[in-house]
Amino acid sequence: MEEEREQLALWAPVALGAGIAAWFALPDPAGWLSFCCAMLALACGACLVPEGMRLRKLLLVCGLLATAGCLLVWGKAAWSGTPPLARPVFAEMAAEVEAVQAVPAQKMVRLLVRPEGRPDLPKRVRVNLDEGHVPEGLGRGALVQFRARLMPPAPPAVPGGYDFAQRAYFLGIGATGRALAPVTVLRAAKSGPTLRARLFDHILHRVDGHGAGIAAAFATGDQGAISEADAEAMRRSGLAHLLSISGLHVTALIGAVIFLLLKLMALNRWAALHWPLMLIAAAGGALAGIGYTLLTGAEVPTVRSCVAALLVLGGLAMERDAITLRLVAAGALVVLLVWPEALVGPSFQMSFAAVIAIVALAEHRRFRSSTAARDEAVWRKGVRAGVAALATGAAVELVLAPIALFHFHQAGMLGAFANLLAIPLTTFVVMPLEAVALLLDIVGLGAPFWWLVGHALDLLLMIAHGVAASPMAVVMAPAHSGGVFTLIVLGGLWGLLWRTRWRWLGLLPVTVGMGLILTASPPEILVTGDGRHVAVRTPGGGMAILRDRAGDYVRDTLSESAGHDGDLAAIATLPGARCSTDLCAVRLRSGRGDWQLLATRSAMLVDRPALEPACAQADIVVSDRRLPFWCRPRWFRADGRLLARTGGLAIDLESGTVRTVLRPGDRHPWIPAQRSRRGRYPSRPRQL
Incomplete structure (x- = not known):
């Protein structure tokens, strides 16, 4: 502890985060209180350690911070969260519009509204509206009337999937759905679109080609205009971080502002000799960073980057080295104190993991000595800088790989090489050209620079698609615990x-x-929470799906959760499959023998003389409806009644276990009461 005394403060946000993570991991208030009591006991036990030892202070502070973290997120969930809608409903409502977000890539507009005179509905609802049905006068503050089919925010479709219900709870969104035309404006918006919306629309009309959406994302943080093909290429190539406003963008903006202010003030002899130029430039950069953060929506990576940048600017103004791990720890504490729920999201984890890796590598004495400035030829400096950038990118990729595998079930393998080209292109070409184009648009002279921006972004997309097309671009892994x-x-x-x-x-x-x-081996069977979609592993290692007309979202979710990088075949085309309009039976092979799966695939009622013997011959039956008691498979039945309590399923035939989305007795507030009640559903069905 004495040798590491300078590093002990870095564990403060880790201890606070441990308490927050415990609240998410434990199922109910009894577990949360037990954790708090255990951490307080640890803090009390630290008092038994002899005075003067650093271990005493470390255990005491960590115990108190872990308790505070659990209580902090628990209190925020109780105070500011919005309970979800109990069940799907059709509703007609008059609602005040809080926000309007255009999503050109999907040809729709997303509305965040507050229903009026409907106490049976959540206080805040998010609905999608086809862009062709957007009425005049729609905007923030408008009062609109429409009909919509509303649903509770979606939980993970299968174990390990994205939990939108959890995120929506802390965002205050209690229901989602689609608004049905016509949408009537009862009171037009008093003000026009926000500055962010106007800037987004302006850039889309100024940049030609597929790069328009990326240019808009660089300036506003809104990725709604990026096509799915381009977004997938950016993800597979390890360049998706460029689309999220984070340290790269904030640093580039602040650095440019400081550079310009220093050069402009230095033109005046009196100012250069008598004014504290660095202090003034740092203040200007800080204001620019804060404004940019607010303009782009103040997402977690942007806030973290802004806080870190402000601390760095403060250190530079005081002529101190501020780029240290303590800077990162301070930023983490600020974010966790204000947004504790951000801890479990990939944005927080990947953002801070990348920065920790970069700073830790930069602080290492061997790396610092190898990259230190020295008197040498220009080409040697270039080679040294390239090697340092490649080493930094490789370190970041290694640190981010476990996080990407956990949240997205895939991790980039060639991201370090792609970033070696893409980051300089973005930082020194695209963003400066875009900034100049926006400034010159004030006098109507920005067109040539927008042309250059479009071609630079075409080059960026060419790099992304080229890397993404490589079979070594990503490594896949099934969902893990x-x-x-x-x-x-x-x-x-x-x-x-x-x-x-x-x-x-x-x-x-x-x-x-x-x-x-x-x-880890992927599960042999995946079942979505509604029971409509079933995916099975094929003998060749691929995946096949029950309903071959399933949408891209369902297909991507099932593929990613199974760690499968490829197309999904249809179960009906598998050898030995017997499928009709209403039922589909397929034989699966595993190390424990053959298994017979029976699944319903239509809403039609199947007569008992046909269904009962089919159930008796099957080992596993899956259905989106409630099956009668006489449908008794030999091993496991997952019908609508069970899936309502378990959510999606991942069935591993090798071990004979079933993983579920929902846990018995889970009392987190984003889970509807009827789904969180205690019940005995099988995590390990009966043995054959």
Whole structure:
């Protein structure tokens, strides 16, 4: 502890985050209170350690911070969250519009509204409206009337999927749906579109080609105009971070503002000799960073970057080295204190993990000595800078891989090489050209620069699509448990935050965790929470789906959760499958033998003489409806009644286990009461 005394403060946000994570991981208030009591006991036990030892202070502070983290997120959930709609409904409402977001890539407009005179509906609802049905006068503050089919925010479709219900709860969204035409404006918006919306629309009309959506995202943070093909290419190539306003964009803007202010003030001799130029330039950069953060919606990566930039500017103004891990820790504490729920999101985790890796690598004495300025030929400096950038990119990719595998079930393998080209192109070409084009648009002279922006973005997309097309672009892995992910995160933090030799002990849990992920076998059967969609593993290692007309979202969700990078075949085309309009039976092979799966595929009622013997011959029956008691398969039945309590399922035939989306007795507030009640549904069905 004495040797690591300079690093102890870095564990403060880790302790606070541990308490927040415990609240999400434990199912009910009894578990949350038990955790708080255990952490307070740890803090009390620290008092038994002899005075003067750093271990005493470390245990005391960590116990108190972990307790505070659990209570903080618990209190915010109780105070500011919005309970979800109990069940799907058709509703006609008059509502005040809070926000309007255009999504040109999907040809729709997204409205955030507050229903009036409808106490049976949540206080805030998000609905989608086809762009062709948008009426005149629609905007923030408008009063509109429409009919909509509303649903509770969607939980994960299958285990390991994206939990929109959790995010919507903290955003205050209690229901989502689609507004049906016509939408009547009872009171037109008093003000026009926001500055962000006007800037978004302006850029889309100034840039030609597929790069228009990316140009708009760089300036506003709104990715609604980026096509799915381009967004997927950016994800697979490891360049998706460029689309989210984060440290790269904030740093580029602040750096440009400081540079311009210093040069302009230096033109005046009196100012150059008597004014504190760096202090004034830093203040101007800080104001620009804050304004940019507010303009782009104040998302977690932007807020983190803005806080970090303000601390760096303060250090530079005081002529101190401010780019340290303590800076990162301070930014993490600010974000967790204001938005504790951000901890479990990929944005927070990937943003801070990348910055920790970069700063930790930059602080290493060997890396610092190898990249230090020296008197040498220009080409040697270029080679040294390129090697340093490649090493930094590789370190970031290694740190982000476990997080990407946990949340998205895929991780980029060539991102370091793609970023080596894309980051300089974005920082030194695209963003400066876009800034100049916006400034010259004030006098109507920005067209040539927008032409250059479009061609530079075409080059960026060419890099993204070229890297994404490589078979080595990504590695896939099936969904894995939070325990394995926690093991990797703790090991990574141990290795990055300490400085003495015992930091290498962190490699052990990281290696074990990654080994478990990469060697895990995907489940043989996936069932979505509504029971309509079933995916099975084929003998050749592929995946097949029950309903071959399923949309892209369902297909992508099932593929990613199974760790499958390819197209989904139709179950009806598999050898040995017997399918009709209403039922589909298929034989599956595993290490434990053959299994017979029976699934319903229509809403038609199947007569008992046909269904009962089919159920008796099947090992597993899956249906989106409630099946009668006489439908008794030999092993497991997942019908509408069970799926209403379990959510989506992942069935592993090798081990004979079933993983569920929902846990019995889960009392988190975004789970409807009828789904969170205690009940005995099988996590391990009866053995054959």
